[in-house]
Amino acid sequence: MNTDKRLVYMDHAATTATRPEVAEAMLPYMTGHFGNPSSLYDLAKASREALEEARERVAAAIGAEPKQVYFTSGGTESDNWALKGVAFAKKEKGSHIITSVVEHHAISHTCEWLEKQGFSVTYLPVDRFGMVNPADVEAAITPETILITVMMANNEVGTIQPVAEIGAIAKKHGVLFHTDAVQAVGHIPVDVGELNIDLLSLSGHKFHGPKGTGALYIGPGVRLDPLMHGGAQERGRRAGTENVPGIVGLGLAVSLAVADMAENAERLTALRDRLTAGLLAIPHTYLNGHPDKRLPNNVNVVFEFIEGESILLLLNRYGIAASTGSACSSRSLDPSHVLMACGLPHEVVHGSLRLTLGEETTEADVDYVIAAVKEVVQRLRDMSPLTPPELRSQSIGGDKICITRR
Amino acid sequence: MNTDKRLVYMDHAATTATRPEVAEAMLPYMTGHFGNPSSLYDLAKASREALEEARERVAAAIGAEPKQVYFTSGGTESDNWALKGVAFAKKEKGSHIITSVVEHHAISHTCEWLEKQGFSVTYLPVDRFGMVNPADVEAAITPETILITVMMANNEVGTIQPVAEIGAIAKKHGVLFHTDAVQAVGHIPVDVGELNIDLLSLSGHKFHGPKGTGALYIGPGVRLDPLMHGGAQERGRRAGTENVPGIVGLGLAVSLAVADMAENAERLTALRDRLTAGLLAIPHTYLNGHPDKRLPNNVNVVFEFIEGESILLLLNRYGIAASTGSACSSRSLDPSHVLMACGLPHEVVHGSLRLTLGEETTEADVDYVIAAVKEVVQRLRDMSPLTPPELRSQSIGGDKICITRR
Amino acid sequence: MYNEKVMDHFEHPRNQGAIEAADGTGEVGNAQCGDIMKIYLKVEADVITDVKFQTFGCGAAVASSSMATELIKGRTLAEAWELSNKAVAEALEGLPPQKLHCSVLAEEAIHTAINDYRTKHGLEAWEETGSHTH
Amino acid sequence: MYNEKVMDHFEHPRNQGAIEAADGTGEVGNAQCGDIMKIYLKVEADVITDVKFQTFGCGAAVASSSMATELIKGRTLAEAWELSNKAVAEALEGLPPQKLHCSVLAEEAIHTAINDYRTKHGLEAWEETGSHTH
Numbered sequence A, B: 001m002n003t004d005k006r007l008v009y010m011d012h013a014a015t016t017a018t019r020p021e022v023a024e025a026m027l028p029y030m031t032g033h034f035g036n037p038s039s040l041y042d043l044a045k046a047s048r049e050a051l052e053e054a055r056e057r058v059a060a061a062i063g064a065e066p067k068q069v070y071f072t073s074g075g076t077e078s079d080n081w082a083l084k085g086v087a088f089a090k091k092e093k094g095s096h097i098i099t100s101v102v103e104h105h106a107i108s109h110t111c112e113w114l115e116k117q118g119f120s121v122t123y124l125p126v127d128r129f130g131m132v133n134p135a136d137v138e139a140a141i142t143p144e145t146i147l148i149t150v151m152m153a154n155n156e157v158g159t160i161q162p163v164a165e166i167g168a169i170a171k172k173h174g175v176l177f178h179t180d181a182v183q184a185v186g187h188i189p190v191d192v193g194e195l196n197i198d199l200l201s202l203s204g205h206k207f208h209g210p211k212g213t214g215a216l217y218i219g220p221g222v223r224l225d226p227l228m229h230g231g232a233q234e235r236g237r238r239a240g241t242e243n244v245p246g247i248v249g250l251g252l253a254v255s256l257a258v259a260d261m262a263e264n265a266e267r268l269t270a271l272r273d274r275l276t277a278g279l280l281a282i283p284h285t286y287l288n289g290h291p292d293k294r295l296p297n298n299v300n301v302v303f304e305f306i307e308g309e310s311i312l313l314l315l316n317r318y319g320i321a322a323s324t325g326s327a328c329s330s331r332s333l334d335p336s337h338v339l340m341a342c343g344l345p346h347e348v349v350h351g352s353l354r355l356t357l358g359e360e361t362t363e364a365d366v367d368y369v370i371a372a373v374k375e376v377v378q379r380l381r382d383m384s385p386l387t388p389p390e391l392r393s394q395s396i397g398g399d400k401i402c403i404t405r406r
Numbered sequence C, D: 001m002y003n004e005k006v007m008d009h010f011e012h013p014r015n016q017g018a019i020e021a022a023d024g025t026g027e028v029g030n031a032q033c034g035d036i037m038k039i040y041l042k043v044e045a046d047v048i049t050d051v052k053f054q055t056f057g058c059g060a061a062v063a064s065s066s067m068a069t070e071l072i073k074g075r076t077l078a079e080a081w082e083l084s085n086k087a088v089a090e091a092l093e094g095l096p097p098q099k100l101h102c103s104v105l106a107e108e109a110i111h112t113a114i115n116d117y118r119t120k121h122g123l124e125a126w127e128e129t130g131s132h133t134h
């Protein structure tokens, strides 16, 4: 086993480090300018101004107006708010929601809960690349439909959905359109106007902003109940003392992410493709998600005959941080619903590996990961009862696993 | 006008500065140990351990077990979750909730929303000190009652409710008991066991912890629906990537607050009483809230004939940060529902001033504030058409206001 | 929350006080809503030679009273009648939306004071046109 | 998530591999659930003289296989039959609750292999008592 103590973080879709300059920008609002922004004394002025500057920054990043941006505690809250908020506000008008089978649990579990409250939900299928067909969206619309929610980019397989087409359909039928853009904002261009988006969720820690911060874009004329009832913060729509330091960090992080986005995306796409090619050179390995309509930083593959948690544990020994859709590594013990929805058989889903790159990822990292994965996959295939003989390693001794022949 | 640029922060019930050592403790979890705690690679270990250490600290502060503590984004979320969570989980069993008229809006507005969803809510009255009568709680219980929610200490008038008695009644009748302890934790002793509490809300920024952090204590056997659906974080009860730095800060802050609590409370009580006495020496001035069953740091008075926003604006010129229950300073333009509930007439409510002290408050601060308030009250009374002649100042010239006689 | 002009008029109110034996007075608002404004007029030959105010209310209420009295001092009653709440708010370089009603109060207090003067002098009260800008 | 003992057995699995012409083999689990364990036994005079495993599964599955094979090596079949999943988990100094089923799998794989040996040798298969500790 390789004992190189290099650290290669390839789980940027899970979370990212807060940029040092973002953390630094937050500090003054923790200890010094700590005033409650809604107070009228001078101490509150700095927090109030910082709040509004952050709102402008988030708005600019998604082509919105500042007053359409509402701060939340993260992507999960934004998703819950959008869905429950619209559902409860519109329940007199209708009770049907359209979504897809590849949404994040923040959407799908919310939909399931709403079903228990009497709403009906259509879960649209996807093709083998994880892509929703806009025609399916249109076909699912009924007079009862109050909301369509389809994510902008998938967190597991990286597939970018045809959001513009879905937005146009929603508009044509006068149905509200929400998109979970948690994996998209800061990574690919997002413009709520061009895409006909009524509601959009984003989360700070996915683009080197602070954890526990997010926002919901609410377009003009959209009515929704609060998820957080209480004080009159956020123009009465989202109660709770504002997390000013977090919001400042979110604002700065999104600005920085968007500023470097095009350049970064180009570099990451090249690295992504290099990594993909390297991994697909391993026999019985397949790419998940769309070959090119995908996030610039996402690689997701399956290796036949082996299980993902084992892959992660061994990669960890190489200092590589990654993720899998295997049931064994999820707390719910269910295999990835996204990979299943793409048509992968159960047993293969367990052998998936997601590697998501970031700004600091280098070509050397990619090559190191390719080499490590090769070793790990071989080692586990040697151990697996499923591996066909021709894939087993013949080497004996060393740290390698050897097949006992008697 | 006094131009002394001293800064006296007396709005600790609104929010507090994050302690420098708390902010410092958070930093490593932003930039270095940023791993998602649910991942299985080494990078996640530090965040996971920090999370569990914080959970132990919060649990210790309220006499709970770590596994009964669930992290949230603040007091508002905890309140919303407790109420909506129990309501939706128990709606088959019953649909009646008991609360008081002096709750924070995070409770009262949530109750109003639940009424729209078909639940019925009893809003118990309070006496002139803002105190709920436990006998009223017992009398309000019906076979339909699923939840009693009464706050531990009031954020406006500081009155400490008879939570132990209410808890005992709830237990006797087998009804769940939630308490909003946002103003209590870190300020007065709280023990969920002794008080028979099933659910308890707390918020980090009220005891020098970070904004955007909070927790909900959920006692054994309590069933409630999630407010945040999504990932399996917080043992599947509260979804969303954990705000590790915030949680670390919350944990440290609550430990520090509780460690100094008894000592601080004693010192603050003396300062509070000195401030109260100084202010009550102003004619036509009355204390709001309970004379001694009140938070050690809370002073709330009304001055007849003048309006609170004006008081705050002038105090701000003295560098004093305070708050009022006047409608004019609330975004909703409603006067304090708490003061109204205590039986104060509308016109008097507008003249209320809340001063909430903190660790750094000195006797000199208190004396300075007394002197400043005297000047401000006189100045505004001189301007008011309601002020009886004997209360008007006779002085002419200077920065004082003079009555024109022709 | 308030701009500098408003804060200046709040902190250094012009014409604050009462006029004993005023020729016209007008009091509007009520304590329940948190705003009472009282205007005192001294009138000579149809011209407002002096004006004072007393106000119970928020910063915007005080500033509106101060500005409104400044704007009508030395004007004829007819001119003063034309002073709109909008003009008061504009002279203050803007008020927060939820505080515009304070400028309305100033307009109403002046109207009430003028009509008090008119009726005391046997003249017909002028009628409100009811075109406040909120 | 896993303790050091588990990680040690996962990273350095004992008795991993296959035995050609084994006297008894047992395969349990299925790929759909993400766990398959296969045990190979070499038996001489009722004693397990050699044992190997192949496992498709998570860290706990591999570690359980490794530990279970260690525990039965050199034991009689009757002794090996008595090995409970609990004993495997304890020997590993504990498994996360959601991973206890991996130790059950190891117990089952051994039972299957033993009965394979027994039936091949014309003996009656032993019966499961069904007392796994989950």
Ligand SMILES: Cc1ncc(COP(=O)(O)O)c(C=O)c1O
Pocket (backbone or CB within 6 Å): A013, A014, A073, A074, A075, A076, A077, A079, A104, A106, A151, A153, A154, A155, A180, A182, A183, A203, A204, A205, A214, B239, B240, B241, B242
């Ligand atoms: C697509 C998607 N939606 C929602 C979320 C939830 O965001 P958060 O964990 O910030 O609440 C995530 C990430 O976890 C995500 O990838």
Ligand SMILES: Cc1ncc(COP(=O)(O)O)c(C=O)c1O
Pocket (backbone or CB within 6 Å): A239, A240, A241, A242, B013, B014, B073, B074, B075, B076, B077, B079, B104, B106, B151, B153, B154, B155, B180, B182, B183, B203, B204, B205, B214
């Ligand atoms: C009694 C009480 N409950 C709830 C809250 C809401 O807490 P937060 O603003 O942290 O959401 C507050 C403070 O604002 C409060 O004082």
